[in-house]
Amino acid sequence: MYDKAKSVALANMWVAFASFFVAIILGLYQVMNRSGLFPEIESHQLYFASVSTHGVLMGFVLTTFFVMGFGYYTATTTLKRPLWNKGLAWIAFLVALGGTVMAAVPLLTGKASVLYTFYPPLQADPVFYIGATLLVVGSWLWCLEMIMSVVTWKRDNPGKVVPLAMYGTTANAIMWLWTSAGVGIEMLFQLIPWSLGLMDTVDPGLARTLFSWTLHAIVYFWLFPAYIAMYTILPKVAGGRVFSDEMGRVAFIMLLVISVPIGFHHLYMDPQQAAGFKFLHMLGTFAVAIPTLLTGFTVLASLEGAGRLRGGKGLFGWIGALDWKEPIVVAGMLALFMLIAGGFGGMINASYQMNTLVHNTQWVTGHFHLIFAGTTVIMYLAVAYHLWPKLTGRRLASRGMAVLQLWLWTIGMLVLTLPWHVLGILGQPRRISSTPYDSPLVEQWGPHEAAMVVGGAILLFSALLFVLNLLLSHVSKKMDHVDDDEWAVAVYQPLSVPKPMNGFALWNSIIAVWMVIAYGYPVLQFLILDTHGSLAWGY
Amino acid sequence: MHIDPLEKKWMYVVGLITVVMVGSMTYAAITMNLHPPSNVETIDPKTLHLSGEFVEDNLGVTKNADGSLTVRMIAARYSFYPQMIEVPVDTNVTFRMTSPDIVHGVHVPFTNMSTMVIPGYVSEVNTRFVREGESQFLCNEYCGMGHDYMWSKLKVVPKG
Numbered sequence: 001m002y003d004k005a006k007s008v009a010l011a012n013m014w015v016a017f018a019s020f021f022v023a024i025i026l027g028l029y030q031v032m033n034r035s036g037l038f039p040e041i042e043s044h045q046l047y048f049a050s051v052s053t054h055g056v057l058m059g060f061v062l063t064t065f066f067v068m069g070f071g072y073y074t075a076t077t078t079l080k081r082p083l084w085n086k087g088l089a090w091i092a093f094l095v096a097l098g099g100t101v102m103a104a105v106p107l108l109t110g111k112a113s114v115l116y117t118f119y120p121p122l123q124a125d126p127v128f129y130i131g132a133t134l135l136v137v138g139s140w141l142w143c144l145e146m147i148m149s150v151v152t153w154k155r156d157n158p159g160k161v162v163p164l165a166m167y168g169t170t171a172n173a174i175m176w177l178w179t180s181a182g183v184g185i186e187m188l189f190q191l192i193p194w195s196l197g198l199m200d201t202v203d204p205g206l207a208r209t210l211f212s213w214t215l216h217a218i219v220y221f222w223l224f225p226a227y228i229a230m231y232t233i234l235p236k237v238a239g240g241r242v243f244s245d246e247m248g249r250v251a252f253i254m255l256l257v258i259s260v261p262i263g264f265h266h267l268y269m270d271p272q273q274a275a276g277f278k279f280l281h282m283l284g285t286f287a288v289a290i291p292t293l294l295t296g297f298t299v300l301a302s303l304e305g306a307g308r309l310r311g312g313k314g315l316f317g318w319i320g321a322l323d324w325k326e327p328i329v330v331a332g333m334l335a336l337f338m339l340i341a342g343g344f345g346g347m348i349n350a351s352y353q354m355n356t357l358v359h360n361t362q363w364v365t366g367h368f369h370l371i372f373a374g375t376t377v378i379m380y381l382a383v384a385y386h387l388w389p390k391l392t393g394r395r396l397a398s399r400g401m402a403v404l405q406l407w408l409w410t411i412g413m414l415v416l417t418l419p420w421h422v423l424g425i426l427g428q429p430r431r432i433s434s435t436p437y438d439s440p441l442v443e444q445w446g447p448h449e450a451a452m453v454v455g456g457a458i459l460l461f462s463a464l465l466f467v468l469n470l471l472l473s474h475v476s477k478k479m480d481h482v483d484d485d486e487w488a489v490a491v492y493q494p495l496s497v498p499k500p501m502n503g504f505a506l507w508n509s510i511i512a513v514w515m516v517i518a519y520g521y522p523v524l525q526f527l528i529l530d531t532h533g534s535l536a537w538g539y
Numbered sequence: 540m541h542i543d544p545l546e547k548k549w550m551y552v553v554g555l556i557t558v559v560m561v562g563s564m565t566y567a568a569i570t571m572n573l574h575p576p577s578n579v580e581t582i583d584p585k586t587l588h589l590s591g592e593f594v595e596d597n598l599g600v601t602k603n604a605d606g607s608l609t610v611r612m613i614a615a616r617y618s619f620y621p622q623m624i625e626v627p628v629d630t631n632v633t634f635r636m637t638s639p640d641i642v643h644g645v646h647v648p649f650t651n652m653s654t655m656v657i658p659g660y661v662s663e664v665n666t667r668f669v670r671e672g673e674s675q676f677l678c679n680e681y682c683g684m685g686h687d688y689m690w691s692k693l694k695v696v697p698k699g
Contacts, residue, residue, distance in 0.1 A: 044684040115681055121641050121658060122683070204642055204657050246540050268575040269644065269655045271662040275577040279568065286561050293553045297546070352564045353573045356651040360644050360679035427648020429679035434687045439675050441648060492541050501540075525579075532583040534658040537641045539683040 003082040004485070005072040008089045010391045012069030013384060015097060016062045017467060020377075023057035024463040026050045031416070031456035033433055035449040047433035048113040048539070055116030056107060058372070060135055061100050063222040066380050068092065068142045070225045071169050073387060075149045077485035078163040084148040088141055096138025102131030113539055115431065117215070118191065120207045121534035126195040133187045136180050143173035154503075161497050164248050165232040165487050171252040172224035174504055175217055178260045178511055182213025194536070201533025205272030206526045212263035213519060216285075220259040222372065226335065226379035227251070230299045233386060234332045236488035238322060240306025243298045245490035249501045251298070254291035257507050258284055261518035268355045277522050278352065284518070285350045292343060296336060303332065305491070327402040331382030334410045338374030342367055345421065360431075363424020366417040373459075374413045378406060381466055388473050395480035397472035401465055408462035416455025419448035576654040576664045584639050584658035587613075592661075593637055600626060607631040612691075614643040614656040616683060619676045619691035627698045628671045634664045644680035647693055655680065668695040 032038045033047045072089055076082060083089055105127065106112040112128035150162060150170045162170070186207050194202045231248045235241055242248065264281030267273050307318025323329050345367040348354050358364060385402045389395055396402065426444055428435070435442050435449075500506045567573045587593045593613060599621050601609045607630065613620045614636055626632050636645065638658045646653040649670075654662040678689035 044687070048681070048684065048686075119642055119681060203659060205660055208642075208657070244541070244543060244546060246542070247546060267655075269653060271576060271578060271580070271655065271657055271660040273577060274579050275574040278575060278577060282564065283561060286557050290553055290557060293556070294550070297549045301545070347560065351560070352575065353567050356575065356653045357649075359653055360646065360655075427646070427677065429644075429646065429677050431679070431681040432687045436687055437675055437677065437690050438692075439690075441675075494541070498540065529579070529581055531581050532585065532659045534584055534641070537683070 002076065002080060003086065004076045005083050005086055005089060006391045008086065008093060009069040009072040009387075011093055012065045012072070013387075013391070015093075015100070016065035016069065016380070017384065017470065019057040019061040019065070019100070021463055021467050023054045023062065024460050026054040026057075028456040028460045030054065031452045035453050036434055037450060037453065042434060044433050045110055045113070048115070049107065049110040051431070051433075052113050052115050053104075053107045056103060056132070058377075059116050059218075059222075060132065062377070062380070064096060064135060064139050067172070067221065067225055068096070068139065070228075070383060070387075071142060071146055071173070073391070074165050074169045074228070075146060078166040078487060079149060079153045081153065084145055084152055088145050092138045092141035092145065094138075095141065096135045099131045099134025099136075099138060102134065103128050104131070106131075117211060118186075118207070120191060120194070120202045120204050121537050122539050123195055123536040126192060129187055129191045129195055133184070133192065136184060136187075139176065139180070143177050146170055146173040159496070161494055162502050163232075163487060164242070164245050164490075165228050167249055167502070168224060168228040168231070168252045170504065171256040172221060172228075174508065175224075175256045175259060176221045178515070179214050179217035179221065182210045182215075182263070186210040199533075201535055203526060203531050203533050205270075205531065206523070208267060208270060209273065209519075209522055209526075212266045213260070214263070215266050216263045217259040219368075219372070220255050220288075222376050224252075224255065225383070226376045227255075227295055229328070229379050229383050229386075230295065230332055230335070231302075232487045233383065234299065234328055234488070235302040235306060236486070237326055237386065238303055238306035238329050238332075240302055240309055240488075242488050242490040243301035243305060245492070245494050246497065246501065247294055247298050249497065251291040251294045253501070253507055254294075255288070256504070257510055257514070258288040258291070260511060261514045262288060264518075264522075265350050265355070268352065269359045273522055277518070281518060282350065282352045284514075286347075289343070289347065289350075292339070296339065299332065299336060302488075303329075325399065325403060327385040327399060327406060328382040330403050331378045331406050334406060335375045335378050338370050338378070338410065338413065342370030342374060346371065358424055360429060361424035362420045362428045362430050365430045366420030366424060369413060369417045369420070374410065374417070378409055381409065382406065384466075384470060388470060389480045390485060392474050393479060394473050394476045395478040397469050397476055401469055405462050405465040405469065408458055408465070412455050412458030412462055414455075415458060416452050419451040419455070423448050576662055578661065578663040580661040580663070581659060582637055582661050584637070587637060587639055592635070600624060607633065609633045609635060612636045614638045614645060614678070615640050617678075617685040617689040619645060619678070619689075622691040623694070624676075624691070625694040625696055626668065628668055628695050629698060631665065631667050634662075634666070636662045636664075641682050642680050643678050643682050643689070645676050646679050647674055647676055649674075652676075653679075668693075671695050671697060 106125035112124035114122045114124045193199050262281045262284035264278045265285045304318045307321040310321045312318030312321025636656050638656045643656040652666045654664045674693050676691045
């Protein structure tokens with residue numbers, strides 16, 4: 001037997017889900033405040049502190065800790081050996097946790113109401129910037145752990161194929177190092193020294209350019225573990241096999257290579273970057289839809305195979321034949337459904353011209369909640385249900401409650417986000433706490449705002465069931481010695497793959513060249529142009 | 540490497556979807572000159588109120604020799620100045636905006652009058668309004684506790 005690093009995986013997951021639960025409570029408060037139906041709780045100070053905290057907890061804390069915890073489990077059980085350096089995993093956990101606590105204090109006391117995208121020249125307490133940076137530093141240690149675990153395994157197993165789940169996890173670690181460099185540079189060379197008073201001014205144009213470097217691929221950092229679970233856990237639990245191991249590798253490689261140099265679709269409406277570079281990034285943005293379309297196909301094909309093995313007949317009969325009492329199967333199908341819905345919206349946002357009509361409207365908030373909460377987070381929840389018995393050695397308290405919870409999650413998310421899409425088309429800006437406009441539009445917004453409160457309440461109830469299930473399982477006395485840590489195998493499990501599909505050297509060189517083309521001049525231009533920095537502003 | 544024939548067909552479909560979408564955007568960019576606002580022009584946010592294009596007297600609507608209009612505005616906490624703009628329908632309008640304080644965003648709902656306004660840079664949007672009536676410039680970027688109150692009026696009036 002080898003050390004599966006279960007305690008460090010579990011510690012990371014608990015931080016992830018505790019943050020998730022706090023963020024959901026804030027979410028319900030936000031829709032209530034924003035709807036205008038509860039005037040007694042309305043407060044701009046509280047609202048924007050809450051939005052900032054909700055964004056940081058969901059976008060940085062839940063995701064980073066989940067990715068780290070799932071990564072440790074994946075590394076040990078796919079490579080069938082201990083982590084490269086278990087001490088480092090604990091250091092990563094403590095650094096990231098310390099950073100989170102540091103950032104939480106100014107966030108919760110209203111000293112960092114700059115939202116999770118920072119928005120200089122609005123200036124937050126330096127402790128917030130330093131804490132957020134430490135969280136990222138912790139994740140860099142995790143990247144090192146993942147990469148070294150695979151490197152040492154490959155050295156000891158020459159010519160063998162890196163298991164698909166670990167190949168994807170390593171791709172994610174490498175991608176995160178590439179993409180978090182952008183926000184790292186912004187923090188270390190702009191926001192931290194400026195907030196400490198070492199610099200008088202900051203250039204928001206440069207800051208936004210650097211943040212865009214991180215801002216798109218970060219969503220793939222979050223999405224990767226969801227895809228990994230869809231490829232390598234879901235088919236097995238559903239009773240089938242992965243339709244294609246190689247196609248999974250191709251998708252992971254494409255996500256790694258393409259997702260970093262395309263951040264300018266967040267800057268389409270920004271004046272400080274030229275149209276040519278925006279167009280170039282648009283091309284990459286549409287290319288990055290390809291691995292998602294491939295993933296949708298492979299995962300559905302794997303599930304269809306499972307459904308047919310269980311006796312499903314006809315064009316759609318396999319769907320009914322799936323095990324709809326199994327949490328991860330339910331989550332997988334719901335996640336794919338939300339991915340299709342959110343994906344179409346994403347293509348509108350990403351389009352070079354149509355973006356104008358929806359930019360910074362509530363449509364965008366609807367879009368990313370569909371993809372993030374509807375596709376990514378639901379898979380996190382299902383993976384937690386799947387892993388809890390393995391990590392704690394105890395039986396899951398209630399599978400029925402888990403299935404109900406996942407359905408409620410999707411329903412709540414639809415009730416929340418469909419009105420948001422409509423509100424966006426009706427012109428409502430995102431990131432507002434109320435609607436004091438003298439405009440007939442405000443009346444049209446009313447019913448949709450009421451609907452979103454219902455969505456928020458369903459989601460809080462769903463999250464409560466989730467946390468309760470994990471807690472009850474963890475303290476339960478019903479032991480469940482599942483030592484089945486096997487991963488799904490493919491219909492044709494490859495005994496060898498071409499070298500670039502088993503490593504990353506070639507892909508790193510391609511990213512390096514592409515990044516120089518996509519971000520080289522756009523960053524250097526700030527040294528060439530006659531730019532003027534901005535003084536700090538409070539809020 | 541093993542590729543299933545069904546998978547191969549799907550890859551063609553995916554390729555086709557991508558080519559059609561990117562192709563239509565490229566076509567619109569080239570033939571209709573449709574690009575997002577991207578003029579990369581710098582200005583000092585600390586002194587723009589003292590001299591130059593954005594001093595108070597220069598703000599508002601200016602008629603150009605070719606019949607088009609230029610509208611100069613300041614986006615600042617918590618309004619777009621001047622707070623009321625009147626332009627004729629079906630006329631080419633160029634908005635030039637900048638910010639003396641922090642990042643703002645402006646959108647007139649149902650139109651393509653939309654841009655971020657970043658201190659240190661001048662945003663320029665070319666558009667024409669096709670519907671008459673009163674509407675609003677709404678700030679769509681978080682800019683502080685008064686963000687919700689940041690909006691101004693736009694009146695699109697009959698031509699002539």
